[in-house]
Amino acid sequence: MSCTTGSSVCREVRQESIGVPMRCWCGRKVDLLVSKTNENPYRRFYRCQGVLQRKYESHLFKWVEVAMPEEFEEQRVEIGKAFSELERMAWEISGLGRSLKSEMGKLEAHVCQLENDVKVREAEACRNTQRGVVGVAPHLVLAVCVAGGLALVYKALCG
Numbered sequence: 749m750s751c752t753t754g755s756s757v758c759r760e761v762r763q764e765s766i767g768v769p770m771r772c773w774c775g776r777k778v779d780l781l782v783s784k785t786n787e788n789p790y791r792r793f794y795r796c797q798g799v800l801q802r803k804y805e806s807h808l809f810k811w812v813e814v815a816m817p818e819e820f821e822e823q824r825v826e827i828g829k830a831f832s833e834l835e836r837m838a839w840e841i842s843g844l845g846r847s848l849k850s851e852m853g854k855l856e857a858h859v860c861q862l863e864n865d866v867k868v869r870e871a872e873a874c875r876n877t878q879r880g881v882v883g884v885a886p887h888l889v890l891a892v893c894v895a896g897g898l899a900l901v902y903k904a905l906c907g
């Protein structure tokens with residue numbers, strides 16, 4: 749970068765900064781100043797605070813109209829990255845939602861199956877209980893008949 753500020757010639761900066769500079773390569777802060785030269789009247793620029801103390805080193809100098817478009821471009825790129833990240837996150841959340849919905853469907857089906865199993869077992873238990881009553885009755889009848897027969901035999905033999 750070559751430029752002129754007043755009577756002094758701006759030398760090339762050691763480390764090119766993109767956008768609005770905050771600090772010079774030397775670590776000093778940067779001032780926002782206004783040119784008072786006939787060549788660049790009222791033109792604004794950034795300059796290292798150390799430039800006057802160390803005249804022979806090339807400290808940061810940058811016109812505002814050069815820095816601003818770079819700054820906007822930087823911001824545009826950052827916003828683009830942020831949007832991409834948001835899109836990726838939205839896609840992930842959407843995927844998680846689909847996965848969750850699928851898992852919920854499986855769980856509902858499982859619960860439904862368990863409810864059916866419980867109903868089937870209750871019905872079986874109910875049938876077994878009824879069958880148990882019916883099943884005991886013939887044995888009871890047989891037992892009563894056998895006892896009666898034995899009583900008759902005993903009476904006939906001993907009576």
Ligand SMILES: [Zn+2]
Pocket residue numbers: 772773774775776796797798799807808
């Ligand atoms: Zn500096």
